[in-house]
Amino acid sequence: MCGIVGFLAKDAALQDTLGEFLVPMLTCMGERGPDSAGLAVFSAPLPASKRRFSLWTRDWHFDWASLGRRLAADTGAQADLGPLENHAILISTVPVGLLHAWLDQQFPGVHLLSAGRSIDLYKDEGHPAEIARRYEFSRLAGTHGIGHTRMATESAVSPAHAHPFTAGEDFCLVHNGSLSNPCSIRRRLEKQGIAFETDNDTEAACRFLEWRMTGGETLEQALAAAFKELDGFYTLLMATTDRMVLVRDRFACKPAVVAETAAYVAVGSEYRALAHLPDIRHARLFEPAPEQIYSWTAPASA
């Protein structure tokens, strides 16, 4: 059992308080997944020359300023850092591949959680309520965000095994369920030169979808392929720069409830995660059908 949550602000006035909507949802779903938690938040894209990188290390007293100075010195790239203890958002002109290689060499204890023009990502081990406090989720703003509360069943409890998983840029995924064939998917992708960071089944699904999209498919086309290729149980909630996308497998035995109003779309594993959202009494509530793709687009940021 795990919990998933998502919130997309249709009304730009809700963007500033995105985190305040998501924290009670995530905390409530801590009952479905107390091991670890994570949240990805999307905001207005940076100019094409820049990227946002979410960085994480175990060291709570890490010297982020020094990392920024050395990155600038070694690569000549701009490096603006927004640190919060063991996590930092780096905004830089450094290419993602170069940053990855540089971190591996210079700071092997610093992990790149996400990259893109609009995504920020936080995930760690611990109870979701505690992780929300640690990383000040309630202060986060953005157009949409998706989160996860994990009860590990098939691979280790570690910060790297927490969701959301990312692949490529500005794409992330949370998963409630378990896959039966992640190893065969992984072997196929590794032959294409795609590197994995964990042995987690959800990472295989995430990299599979991103691999299809890199090959030119839309997310919808990639999901149609995933319906055929992914063997197992899943409710998947995904986010891109401007979209939140939800699917359930053909058995639909992993839950999801959607609440939609004129102002927002909210997704939760259970209704109780949504019960305290504004105007929920007038929301259109529904349970997503098996193998249907539900997609919502965020309006451009204010």
Place this chain on the structure above:
Amino acid sequence: MDRPSQRLIRLDLEQQTLREVNDFLHQRLPHEFAGGEMPRVEILNPNGRHNVAVGLDTPVEVDILGHAGYFIAGMNKAARVTVHGNVGWSVAENIMSGTVRVKGCASECAGASGRGGLLVIEGDASSRCGISLKGSDIVVAGSVGHMAAFMAQAGTLVVCGDAGAGLGDSLYEAVLYVRGQIAGLGADARIEPLSAPDHQRLTRLLAAAGLPHAPQEFQRVGSARNLYHWHADRGGAYG
């Protein structure tokens, strides 16, 4: 909470714990009103909580005002529970008797393994409605999702809307009636003609649910009973 001498008792799940509410329904209510007229009980602010009004065994009327979570009114015996909203998984699971009515929609496994009583869903029920049914009657005013009445052994499922794929898969002696489209029958389920007893059963259940449809608008689905027995002819399939 109102004084017990009043005819209406309100319990608020924002003010009391679920355990306190269920404990009141299980212990204090039958004790305090033994031999007299039962009050009606309203439960406020369910807010998607699970296990509300489970295990009741008193002929009391309970109204849950709002959307509720999983296992609502599970194992119900004698009580009449109405949910004024939607419910999550497994409403009225293993219901023994009495009535459970959902004014909204139900998520999966509604009425699972119920042994008696009546479950009415006024909206839609999703997948696996009436799975392993063992004697209850279920009436769904809307449609049901896939795998409804999977391995249902006894009882009745009436669907006034459409039925999803795999209807009645591995059915035993439960009988299903569907008024709308059937996306597909499961293994060993078959369409059967409606007989006079079917008309009577449908008339009784539709009246109990408060629905206006005529029995002849429904198709009957029963078990072909081909999965009941071992076929010696297929022995070779097992090497």
